[in-house]
Structure formats: structure tokens, C-alpha cells
Amino acid sequence: MCMRSSQYLLSTLRETPAEAEIISHQLMMRAGMIRREASGMYTYLPTGVRVLRKVEAIVREEMNKAGAIEVLMPMVQPAELWQESGRWEKMDAELLRFKDRHQRDFVLGPTHEEVITDLVRKEISSYKQLPLNLYQIQTKFRDERRPRFGVMRAREFLMKDAYSFHLSQECLEKTYQAMYTAYCNIFTRLGLEFRPVQADTGAIGGAVSHEFHVLASSGEDAIVFSDASDYAANIEKAEALAPTTPRPAATQAVAEVATPNAGSIAEVSALLNVAASQIVKTLLVHAAVADDHTGPQPLVALLLRGDHELNEVKAEKTAGVKSPLTFASDAEIKAVTGASAGSIGPVGLACRVIVDRSAAVLADFICGANKDGVHLTGVNFDRDVTNYEVADLRNVVEGDPSPCGKGSLVIKRGIEVGHIFQLGERYAAAMKAGVLNEEGKHQIMTMGCYGVGVSRIVAAAIEQNHDEFGITWPEAIAPFQVALVPMNMHKSVRIQETAEQLYRDLQAAGIDVMFDDRKERPGVMFADWELLGVPHQIVIGERNLDNQQVEYKNRRSGEKELLDIAGLVDWLKSRVK
RNA sequence: CGGUGAUUAGCGCAGCUUGGUAGCGCACUUGGUUUGGGUCCAAGGGGUCGCAAGUUCGAAUCUUGCAUCACCGACCA
Numbered sequence: 095m096c097m098r099s100s101q102y103l104l105s106t107l108r109e110t111p112a113e114a115e116i117i118s119h120q121l122m123m124r125a126g127m128i129r130r131e132a133s134g135m136y137t138y139l140p141t142g143v144r145v146l147r148k149v150e151a152i153v154r155e156e157m158n159k160a161g162a163i164e165v166l167m168p169m170v171q172p173a174e175l176w177q178e179s180g181r182w183e184k185m186d187a188e189l190l191r192f193k194d195r196h197q198r199d200f201v202l203g204p205t206h207e208e209v210i211t212d213l214v215r216k217e218i219s220s221y222k223q224l225p226l227n228l229y230q231i232q233t234k235f236r237d238e239r240r241p242r243f244g245v246m247r248a249r250e251f252l253m254k255d256a257y258s259f260h261l262s263q264e265c266l267e268k269t270y271q272a273m274y275t276a277y278c279n280i281f282t283r284l285g286l287e288f289r290p291v292q293a294d295t296g297a298i299g300g301a302v303s304h305e306f307h308v309l310a311s312s313g314e315d316a317i318v319f320s321d322a323s324d325y326a327a328n329i330e331k332a333e334a335l336a337p338t339t340p341r342p343a344a345t346q347a348v349a350e351v352a353t354p355n356a357g358s359i360a361e362v363s364a365l366l367n368v369a370a371s372q373i374v375k376t377l378l379v380h381a382a383v384a385d386d387h388t389g390p391q392p393l394v395a396l397l398l399r400g401d402h403e404l405n406e407v408k409a410e411k412t413a414g415v416k417s418p419l420t421f422a423s424d425a426e427i428k429a430v431t432g433a434s435a436g437s438i439g440p441v442g443l444a445c446r447v448i449v450d451r452s453a454a455v456l457a458d459f460i461c462g463a464n465k466d467g468v469h470l471t472g473v474n475f476d477r478d479v480t481n482y483e484v485a486d487l488r489n490v491v492e493g494d495p496s497p498c499g500k501g502s503l504v505i506k507r508g509i510e511v512g513h514i515f516q517l518g519e520r521y522a523a524a525m526k527a528g529v530l531n532e533e534g535k536h537q538i539m540t541m542g543c544y545g546v547g548v549s550r551i552v553a554a555a556i557e558q559n560h561d562e563f564g565i566t567w568p569e570a571i572a573p574f575q576v577a578l579v580p581m582n583m584h585k586s587v588r589i590q591e592t593a594e595q596l597y598r599d600l601q602a603a604g605i606d607v608m609f610d611d612r613k614e615r616p617g618v619m620f621a622d623w624e625l626l627g628v629p630h631q632i633v634i635g636e637r638n639l640d641n642q643q644v645e646y647k648n649r650r651s652g653e654k655e656l657l658d659i660a661g662l663v664d665w666l667k668s669r670v671k
Numbered sequence: 672c673g674g675u676g677a678u679u680a681g682c683g684c685a686g687c688u689u690g691g692u693a694g695c696g697c698a699c700u701u702g703g704u705u706u707g708g709g710u711c712c713a714a715g716g717g718g719u720c721g722c723a724a725g726u727u728c729g730a731a732u733c734u735u736g737c738a739u740c741a742c743c744g745a746c747c748a
Contacts, residue, residue: 108697108709109683113741133740187672188747205748239672239746247747255748295748303748314747418746513748545748582706617708624708635707645707 095144096601097574099610103140106622116312118556119244121565125626127552127573134241134249141626142552144573146252149551150231152283152570153254160276161269162227162256167209169233173199175208179524190237202235207521207543210257214539215527218259224529224539225265227273229256231548246509246553247314254546259522259539261531266540270302270516273544277306277512280546285568286555289508291317292327294407295515302516306546307508310557317508318490322501329505330407332490333497336451346458346472348441354467357436359400362469366460373400374453374461374473376438378422378430381446382414393422393430397440397449399456402488412448412485437462440479441470447479450487509554510547517541559650565627566650574608575670576600577628579619581635583611592644592659593634599663605670624649630666 105126113130114120122128127142138146154164173191176182181189190202203209210228218226231254241249256273260266274290281288286308293305305328307317316329356365363370374397381392394415398404410417424434430445431438439461440447453459454475463470475482494503522528522539531537552571559566569575578600580593593609600607608628610619623631633645643656657665 107682111682112677112684115742130740186746207748236747240742240744242742253748293748305748421745510748515748543748547748585706615706615708615710617706617710619709620707621709633707637707 096597096605096607097609098597099608099612102608104622105139105141106625114244116243116246116557117560118246118312118553121556121560121625122244122553125565128245134238134247136245136248136250141573145552145567145571146549148571148573149284149548150252150254153280153546153548154231156276156280156283157229157254157256159279160227160272162229162258162276164230165210165213165228166230166232167203167206167213169203169235170200171203171206171209173201175212175525176201179208179211179521181208188236188238190235203232204234204236205545206230206232206255207257207517207541208525211521211525211527211541214257214259215522215525218539219529221261221529221531221537225258225260225269227256227258227269227542229254229544243312244553245549248549251547252549254548256544258542258544259527260541261529261537261539263516263540266516266518266542270514270542273514273542274304277514277544277546281306281308281511283570284551284555285559285570286511286551287558288511289317289319289326291508292325292331293513294328294330301518304514305508305510306512306514308511308551308554308558309506310509310554311507312557313507313509315508315510316489317506318503319506320496320498320501321504323496323498325496325498325500327497329489330405332503334405334451334486334488334490335495335497336484336486337455339455341455341475342457344457344472344474344477346474348470348472348478350463350465351460351469351471352467353437353469356467356469357434362460363400366469366471368460370400372456372459374398374439374456374459375400376440376443376462377404378427378435378438378445379409380416380420380422382416390429391422391426393426393445395438395440395443395445395447396487397447397453397461397482398488399450399453402450402452402491404487405489408485408487412487414446415448431464433462433464433466437466437468438464439470439473440482441473447482448487449475449482449484451484452488454482454484509550509557511551511554512544512546514544515542517543559627563621564625567627567629569629569671572606572627572629574626574628575606576608576630576632576666577623577626578607578609579616579623579631579633580610581616581633583634584613586636588639589634589636592639596632596634596644596659596662600666603663603667605663605666630669632662632666 107124110120111123114123126139128136131137234253235250238249258269288308290304290306293303295303318329318332319326356362359370377396378393381394406419410419427435458472460471492505496503519538519540528536528538556565580589583590597609629649631647642659646657647654
């Protein structure tokens, strides 16, 4: 895929568009890879498409190698399938719905479990046809409430999604493992620094799940690692172990202390000159209720140490807590406690109380008094707060003991670029997707699903590979492998001839070369190819031509050397890929 | 969806406080100049000032409504 710049749409920008906040978004705009069409929707310009296609090609090769078979499903899907799986009601506005001219309901596919399950139940009827792993690389649409960071969190995006079908858990696990390996191969080949981590299964359901994260400080997810084992998990999933030290005995009596205008933990901590870890915060959330529940919404109190953060995934998985997690309104808090949010506490509270494991070992702690502007000191569990339960509710923090039992936890940021799930029978059962087994009996299939965020990978790769001049692509996904940059070609016949000859030779050698034949000043050309991040640059100039040489520059290392034109093509061939 | 802010030429911005019919840099066109790191000079083209209504002799500027976009939060395979 060779190209002359004069016949190409380079569209680089000298200035950074105001809307782009993170570096990958800025560089994708500046390098002429994408343009925004609407919030969360982007046009890919030629350079963007090139990178996208290279990522796709690697994903496709590794999927094929792992035994998956490519299909292509419609992006627009009939509502009936979603009603059948139950997600028509379960998913909210993220699922974009619309009607066709016959007033029939459709959705823009945010994922394809329903369509693939429908396909497989129609096409597959015998256990002999299993296992089966089908994938596609296709555009998805999720009507995100807050699209941001360019293609990192777009509403329309490109994804590889695969779905496997089995008759036994054992068989599913085998494919799951094969996908795990394939994903490691994909991200390794892409040249990214990544980590597979244990993950929460979220709304999609299922038992076992791993996410693949590209490590980057701009990542939206917090990933925790053990410093002494290979344990790694999304913070949503990482268990905070119960403290091993027992709770000290109470030494103080309960006393009221005036805390006017001190609502937050930080304010109370400063006012009373007490560490945040000795204060307990009380969060009121909606309790789970039966569908036919009437009357006021019952609440549940969640208690955490002042210096700890609520883990919402853990909270909403706790029995009796409404899912999705819903915080009580100010009015609801007032009705139950008689105070506003900054001054509430568990003492004498008329609702169910769940205490985080770490908060549960505090003695003589401070909490709100359920009276505005008043806190209590010297509060103790069992003596002052009875009728409570203990659960793991908080996010782990750096230095916590690892749940694997070895070492302590380190926290890093990650960008989720892959996610694999053991789904089980959830969709197959809801949609009655089964086959005849060896005994001739109808049996529901068990499923796995495996996603790779293709367009997100492009942004993640830039987050991990850039410098002050622009993008420093990993070799495997650079839009071009080599940039041929002649100096003042229009003034020098021999430069032009050399450049044209090299262009032909590199093309013949199968190298992805961009020939910059624009009538531009050298500085403009250099700046563009550095912005674009082409890994290998060949500069042809008068002063080296006398020795039949050209200058080579490596984009990532900055290394420059003079090379004889004679051996150049072979030399480059051994360097690229 | 809540909070905050923005919207003036393709991009980045000034002008608005104090109303008088729009400007700068980059980009683009033409001519010259320069030529191994975003040249310099000159001349040009390009704007319903987000939309709608109101106030006014007169609105980019003041008022109201709406839309879009962004950020923070919530949300999230």
C-alpha cells in the first residue's frame, strides 16, 4: 500500500483543536487520522483507516489461528431478539432504539449476543457441530451518556466480537483459554504493554471474566497487582481482605461534639484534628425491593472508614442492596435520619446497616450524630451500634494485602482493550438455543464471548507511544513503514531520479512506503512525518548524494545514520515488520 | 441525567464590560524570495458572529428561549 503524498489526504493540523483533551485524541486530530462528525462519532481519514486496518489484520489473523471463524452480522437488529433475551427492558438509554417505516422496533447493535444466538440456534442442531467459535469485526453503537477522549470512549466504534458455543463447561473453558492466549498474542504483536486482569462480569453476566488492559496513566480503569505474585485484577473485582488484627476494646464514652459547617470527612478531620481513618462515613443507598413494592423507598446504610472509597460493584452485589446502585436523595436522607448528608451516622439509625470489613475493626470512632452540625466521638460497635452486618464494600488501596495471600497491592491505570467472558447458558437459555446431544436429548448450549476494542486500541497505542513531536507507532500498526523524504526535489533532477527509483524499489520489495513528493520546505516535511510517526524515514539530499548515500532516521530512537543507496532496500527489508 | 463553561472564517483566538454593521495568527490563492527542521515580502479570497425571538434608530455586543459542544460528576461488556 504505497502512496505519494501529493495524491494523498494528509490533512495534518499545526494547532491542537480545543475539544481534544487527552494526548491520543489531540494527536489523532493533528495527524489527520480522525474528524468529529457528532459527539462520540468520528470519520476516519485515510491515515486513520490505515492504522485501523493494520490492527484489524492482526486481530483477524490471531482469531483465525485460534480456530475462530469470521462472520458479519447486521448493525441494525430487530427488537424481538432483545425482547426475547430480556435486555430490551434491562438496558436503558444506552441501547439506541428506533422504528422503521413500518413502525417496527429496531436497535442499533451495541453488541451481538442476541443475533449470534439466533443464528446458531437456527443453523446448529447437533452436538457434532460443536464447539463453534464465530467472530466479526464490526461497528457497534452504544449511546454513552458521556462520550469522551475521542475514539477512546466513542458512541460508534469498531470492535471484534467473538461468541463460542459448547455443550459442557469443560469445553467452554478450553476455548476460553484459547482466546486468552490469542489475546495475549494479539496485544504482543501490536507492540503494546498490556496486562490481563481478573474482572467483574458486569451487566453481561456470567462467571469467569478477564479484561486486557493497556497500561497508561490516562486509563479510565484502576488495575491492582500483587508485588509478589502474578495476581492482577480490576479494582472493581479486587477483594479487600478483612483486617487480621482484632478490634481494640472501647475506652471512651460516646460524646457529642459540635461540627458546624463540617460535612465532609476532610472537614471533620481538620476541625477535630483526627485522622480520616478514625472517622466512619455513612452512605445511604436504596434497598432492593419487590416489583410490587409500594410506599417509601427503604434505605440501607453502608459504613466505610473515612479514608476509604465505596466500591459500587461490590455494594450492588451485596444482598438487599438495589442494583443498579442508587444513592438516597437529600429528602430521603432527611426523612430517615432527621439530618442532612454531612451529619449522618449509624447510632440509632432506623435502617439496615452494613459495615465494611475495615471500618468494623475501629474502636472509639467518630461519626455523624444524625443532627445537623453535630458528630459523635467515642462510638463503638456492638455497644453503640447493634444489628449490623459486615461485608467487603470498599476499593482496595495501595499497600493492602493481596487477596491471593502473597505480597501487597500496587495500583496502576489501564485502558480496557479486551474482555473475555464465560457467559454460561444465560442467552442460550433465554433464547432456547440448544442441540441434540449424544443421547439424542435436547440440551441448551453454554456460551463464551470475547471482545477486542479495535478503534480503542488505536488510541491506546498512541497513549503509550508518543513524544513531544508526535506519535511513535509500534512498527506493526504504523500507517506507513517508511517515509521517503527528498529535499527540494523540484530543484534537482538527480534527487528526483534517486527518489523515484527508491520509491519503485521499495514498492517492489513490498514495503509500505510513503513518498513525500510535495513541493514543501524540508522543515514542513520532517514535522509531518514525525507527527504521523512513520517508524523509518529516508532523507534524500544533495549533500549525501555525492557519495551515493542517503540519511536514515529512526522515529522512535532518533538514531540517524548514512546509508549507501545500493544496499538500502535490503537493509530496510530486514528492519521493517 | 445533574453541575460548570463555551459557541465569532477550515483551525486557534481577540472583539462583548461601555451597542454604531468584524479583526489577528495559522491554513488557502497569486507573484516574488528562500531551500537539510514548521522562510520572508506583497497582494488576495473566505464569516447568516450557533439558532430563534425580544429591547433599540441601530445588536457579535443587552434580555429570554432553544440547540450543539466540552469539562466535572453520575453511568458503562
